[in-house]
Amino acid sequence: MNVLELQNVRKAYQNHVAVNDVSFNIPEGRIFGLLGPNGAGKTSLIRIITTITRADSGTVLFRGEKLNNTHPSQIGYMPEERGLYKKMKVGEEIVYLARLKGLSKKEAKVQLDYWLEKFGIEDWVNKKVEELSKGMQQKIQFITTVIHQPKLLILDEPFSGLDPVNTNLIRDEIDNLHKKGTTILFSTHRMEQVEQICEDMVLINNGKNVLNGSVKGVKDEFKENLFQISYAGELPVGFNEHVNLISNKKEKLVIQLNANQDSNSVLKYLLENGVQIQSFNEILPTLNEIFIKVVGGKSDE
Amino acid sequence: MNKLGLIIRREYLTRVKKKAFILTTILAPIGMLIFWVVLIFLMSSGQESRRLAVLDEGNILELNTGKTLRDNNSLTYKYMPNAKVEELRDNLGTEDLDGIIYIPKQNVDSLGALRTLNIEYYSDDQLGVTTLEGIKSTIANYVEKLKIEKSGVDENLLKSFDTDVHVDPKNADPEKAEEEVSSYRVYVATFLGGAMMFLIYIVIFVYGTMVMRSVQEEKTNRIVEVIISSVKPFQLMLGKIIGVGMVGLTQFAIWAVVFPLLYMGMGLVFADKFKQMQSMAEAPSADAPDASEITAIIQELWSFDYSEIVIVFILFFLAGYILYSSMFAAIGASMGDDQGESQSLTLIVSIPVIIAFYIGVAAIQNPNSSLAFWSSMFPLFSPIIMPARIVFDPPMWQVLLSLGLLIGTCLLFVWLTGRIYRVGILMYGKKTTIREMARWIFRKD
Numbered sequence: 001m002n003v004l005e006l007q008n009v010r011k012a013y014q015n016h017v018a019v020n021d022v023s024f025n026i027p028e029g030r031i032f033g034l035l036g037p038n039g040a041g042k043t044s045l046i047r048i049i050t051t052i053t054r055a056d057s058g059t060v061l062f063r064g065e066k067l068n069n070t071h072p073s074q075i076g077y078m079p080e081e082r083g084l085y086k087k088m089k090v091g092e093e094i095v096y097l098a099r100l101k102g103l104s105k106k107e108a109k110v111q112l113d114y115w116l117e118k119f120g121i122e123d124w125v126n127k128k129v130e131e132l133s134k135g136m137q138q139k140i141q142f143i144t145t146v147i148h149q150p151k152l153l154i155l156d157e158p159f160s161g162l163d164p165v166n167t168n169l170i171r172d173e174i175d176n177l178h179k180k181g182t183t184i185l186f187s188t189h190r191m192e193q194v195e196q197i198c199e200d201m202v203l204i205n206n207g208k209n210v211l212n213g214s215v216k217g218v219k220d221e222f223k224e225n226l227f228q229i230s231y232a233g234e235l236p237v238g239f240n241e242h243v244n245l246i247s248n249k250k251e252k253l254v255i256q257l258n259a260n261q262d263s264n265s266v267l268k269y270l271l272e273n274g275v276q277i278q279s280f281n282e283i284l285p286t287l288n289e290i291f292i293k294v295v296g297g298k299s300d301e
Numbered sequence: 302m303n304k305l306g307l308i309i310r311r312e313y314l315t316r317v318k319k320k321a322f323i324l325t326t327i328l329a330p331i332g333m334l335i336f337w338v339v340l341i342f343l344m345s346s347g348q349e350s351r352r353l354a355v356l357d358e359g360n361i362l363e364l365n366t367g368k369t370l371r372d373n374n375s376l377t378y379k380y381m382p383n384a385k386v387e388e389l390r391d392n393l394g395t396e397d398l399d400g401i402i403y404i405p406k407q408n409v410d411s412l413g414a415l416r417t418l419n420i421e422y423y424s425d426d427q428l429g430v431t432t433l434e435g436i437k438s439t440i441a442n443y444v445e446k447l448k449i450e451k452s453g454v455d456e457n458l459l460k461s462f463d464t465d466v467h468v469d470p471k472n473a474d475p476e477k478a479e480e481e482v483s484s485y486r487v488y489v490a491t492f493l494g495g496a497m498m499f500l501i502y503i504v505i506f507v508y509g510t511m512v513m514r515s516v517q518e519e520k521t522n523r524i525v526e527v528i529i530s531s532v533k534p535f536q537l538m539l540g541k542i543i544g545v546g547m548v549g550l551t552q553f554a555i556w557a558v559v560f561p562l563l564y565m566g567m568g569l570v571f572a573d574k575f576k577q578m579q580s581m582a583e584a585p586s587a588d589a590p591d592a593s594e595i596t597a598i599i600q601e602l603w604s605f606d607y608s609e610i611v612i613v614f615i616l617f618f619l620a621g622y623i624l625y626s627s628m629f630a631a632i633g634a635s636m637g638d639d640q641g642e643s644q645s646l647t648l649i650v651s652i653p654v655i656i657a658f659y660i661g662v663a664a665i666q667n668p669n670s671s672l673a674f675w676s677s678m679f680p681l682f683s684p685i686i687m688p689a690r691i692v693f694d695p696p697m698w699q700v701l702l703s704l705g706l707l708i709g710t711c712l713l714f715v716w717l718t719g720r721i722y723r724v725g726i727l728m729y730g731k732k733t734t735i736r737e738m739a740r741w742i743f744r745k746d
Contacts, residue, residue: 014740050530052727069533077530083523088315099307100531144527 001063003028003152003183004049009058011044018044019055020207026152026185026200031178033198033215034187035287041207042187043080046154049185050077063151073102076150080157080187082141084129091116091125094144101148108147115143119169135166142170146177153177154185159193171197191287201287205295215287222290226283227263229253229270236273254283304532305540312515312544317551326552330559337567350375351399351432354389357382359406361418362443370443376435378402386423393425400424402436412451418444489601494665494689497614501621501685502658508549508622509629510647512542516633516726517643525726534723538634539715542626546619605692613691616704621684624711625650631718634725635733642733657682661689668693678703680710717742 004026011019019041026032036042047053048060051072060067062074085093091112098108116122119139129137138161146153155174159167174197178184186198194201195215203211203218211218230252239245243266246254257263267280285293316322355378357364364370370378379397381389392398401423409415418440422428449456470486516538519525528537628650636643660682664673668690677686677695683703691700724741725733 047727052526052529072531075530077527079523079526081523081526083519083525083527085315085519085524086522087319096307096311097527097531100304100528 001028002026002061003063004185005059005061005064006045006049007059007061009045009048009055009060011041011048011053011055017207019048021058022202022204022207022209023058024202024209024212026183028183029178029181030200031174031184031186031198033194033201034185034204035189035191035194035201035291036204037189040189040204042189042204043156044207045204046077046079046156046185046187049152050075050154073148074151075154076101076145076148076152077154078141078145078156078158080160082138084137084140084144086130087128089126089128090132090140093129094140094147097144098147101150103148111147111149112143115147119143134161135163138162138166139169142173146173150182152183152185154187156187157189158186159188159190191291195287203287203291203294210294211290218287218290219284222285222293223282224285225257225259225261227255227257227266227280228283229255229280230278231270232276232278233274235275236270239270242269305536305543308532308537308540309544309547312541313547313551316511316545316548322548322552326555330556330563333560334563334567350377352377352379352397353400353402353436354379354381354384354398355402355404356384356386356389357404359404361404361407361412361415362440363447368443368447370439373435373439376432376439378439386421390423393423399426400432402440412444412448415444485597485601486604489598490605490692491665493605493610494668494692495662497610497691498658498661498665498685498689501614501618501688502654502661504549504618504622505625505654505684506651508545509626509650511548512545512626513629513633513643513647515541515545516630516722517637520634520637520726529726534726535719538627538630538719538722542623542630542715545626546622549622610691613700613704614688617684617688617707620704620707620711624680624684624707624714625654627711627715627718631721631725631738634722635728635738636725637729646735653681654685657685661686665689665693668695674699678706680707683707720744 002025006025007023009019009022010017022041022045034042034045044053048055049067051067051069062071065071088096094112094115095105095108098111099105103111112125113122116125121136121139124132124136124140129140132140142158145155153174158170158174162170174184174186186194188194198215200214201211201218202209213221226246232251235248235253243261244256244258246256248254255266257266263280263282267277270277353376355362355364355370357380362368362370364380365382369380372378386401386403389398389401393401403421403423405419405421407415407418420440422436446456449459519528519537525537532540629647632643632646632650636646657676660672660676664670664676664686667673673686673690676682677690677699684707687700687703687707720742721738724744725738
């Protein structure tokens with residue numbers, strides 16, 4: 001089942017089209033990457049999903065139903081620009097935001113205790129938010145995002161401004177929630193993060209769908225049959241007549257195979273000719289390379 | 302609890318629990334108390350008694366015939382027929398002498414020809430206003446009497462020329478003609494109307510800007526995006542306006558109890574001082590209201606139909622507050638942390654309030670003028686002007702019409718500003734023009 005289905009979603013503002021005919025599905029329980037450079041329309045898209053704004057045309061289905069006002073209580077949203085009421089006490093603030101998401105006072109308190117204990121920050125309850133450091137505030141922000149156990153968690157650049165310790169902490173929590181079956185929409189312009197974390201992805205540029213599919217599938221689609229070989233010894237004479245040799249430096253070889261060559265026979269050929277192979281692996285394109293290839297290196301950045 | 306309730310609750314509680322709120326709520330009455338105490342002490346301490354020697358070189362005042370200058374509370378006069386200024390100077394500041402009044406020979410043939418009496422005053426201290434006025438009025442009164450006496454005119458005849466005019470207002474409606482209406486009513490009504498008008502005027506500014514600042518804060522620290530992914534922007538705006546409005550009502554409710562209590566307490570503690578001041582006020586030269594006037598005013602204060610006044614006041618107060626604070630909220634949402642821009646827009650919104658206040662000042666002096674009528678119908682002015690008029694018993698249809706127009710406008714404005722708010726709150730980085738804000742009204746979600 002798809003938690004979210006977008007079909008031909010379009011949203012225009014006065015001077016420009018922010019989202020132009022975007023379609024994708026997010027299957028339940030997956031980590032889905034929403035990729036795109038700054039200004040590509042990610043935030044506009046997220047605002048449509050969180051019912052902050054409405055699409056001009058196209059449909060958005062949440063768990064099979066047309067998106068409506070009851071759905072935000074099942075969505076947790078952490079915007080890129082984070083903010084909390086600075087003058088409120090940590091406990092009061094978390095409970096307030098949880099109750100806005102539809103939790104009862106009692107449930108909110110139970111969840112508050114659970115999360116504070118989990119992060120080991122029980123003694124912050126009565127501190128004002130402004131007394132906390134930025135990293136501490138990020139933790140509070142994360143708690144307010146997930147406290148109502150959302151079916152869909154939307155994280156907009158969740159790691160921006162985090163130190164490595166907190167980055168790992170949040171990543172672990174994302175993993176935990178993922179294991180529990182939470183669907184996660186992960187929006188970023190940092191392609192390498194998507195590679196590390198996401199299973200599926202959509203790439204948008206200038207408001208349009210550019211690529212859509214599983215991360216592995218997308219990479220397979222764009223692979224160029226490049227292989228890297230580290231070796232010791234001499235290459236057989238005439239090796240470069242059989243394969244397309246891209247580079248050969250310091251006993252590191254990059255070759256490109258054509259459609260009717262397969263890697264096994266290359267490996268076999270080298271072994272039979274007495275080359276000592278230390279490693280043999282396929283070079284898959286990074287999403288960054290794919291992105292540059294697809295949009296021609298042009299982004300609005 | 303529904304979400305609007307949650308927002309109202311938060312907006313209300315965070316403010317009421319703030320130190321600033323508790324302080325202003327408590328400090329304002331205490332400040333008033335200190336003000337009163339200081340005032341009472343100033344007024345009584347200013348009445349230090351002074352003993353003055355009177356030297357009349359030309360014997361113009363004829364004090365040698367046994368006539369005396371009349372002492373009042375603080376000034377006592379002692380006629381010293383043969384003394385010289387040079388001799389008395391050395392005694393200044395001692396037990397029986399604070400100042401010397403020296404009346405030189407005047408350049409006129411007779412008292413009747415005297416237009417200006419030049420006298421000199423010697424003292425170690427600076428001449429104070431109270432003392433100066435006391436001396437002037439005492440001697441002027443004395444000379445006037447002396448002149449009358451000399452001219453041979455009967456003093457009673459002269460007095461009979463003075464006439465007091467007393468206006469007794471009567472209702473033209475024969476059914477109401479029996480009702481006792483005193484002429485003080487108009488003064489009391491003016492005071493009451495003015496006070497209510499002033500209160501609403503202040504509230505619109507203080508609480509309107511409080512709403513604006515709160516909206517700006519939410520926008521600037523970006524929490525708004527989290528909140529409006531849970532609730533509609535309109536709910537957030539409305540919750541804020543209602544919550545802040547309730548803070549205002551709470552403050553007034555506290556003051557409504559505390560101020561009269563303080564006033565009564567003051568009355569008990571300073572009963573003696575008040576009596577003393579009253580007796581001073583009753584001195585013949587001063588034209589302060591006498592006791593019967595004060596009781597008449599108090600009676601008038603009780604004669605108003607307060608249930609009607611309070612209901613009208615609260616309705617116009619609330620509608621006026623909501624009308625203006627919704628505009629302030631829209632400004633806050635559009636401008637974010639751009640203080641300069643929001644200030645100039647605030648000014649635009651403030652202009653009708655200020656105009657209304659000035660019209661209101663004219664309206665309470667002429668409560669049935671066409672200016673008063675039309676301005677109390679105009680929704681941007683009526684929250685300030687109608688409460689000022691209500692104490693003058695305007696026809697009921699006028700009150701209802703004005704209220705209807707105001708509530709209608711209020712709903713329209715809340716809707717309009719809600720539309721602006723909804724778009725503005727998510728706009729960052731761009732300068733917003735008024736034209737753009739107008740366009741936002743018609744923009745779809």
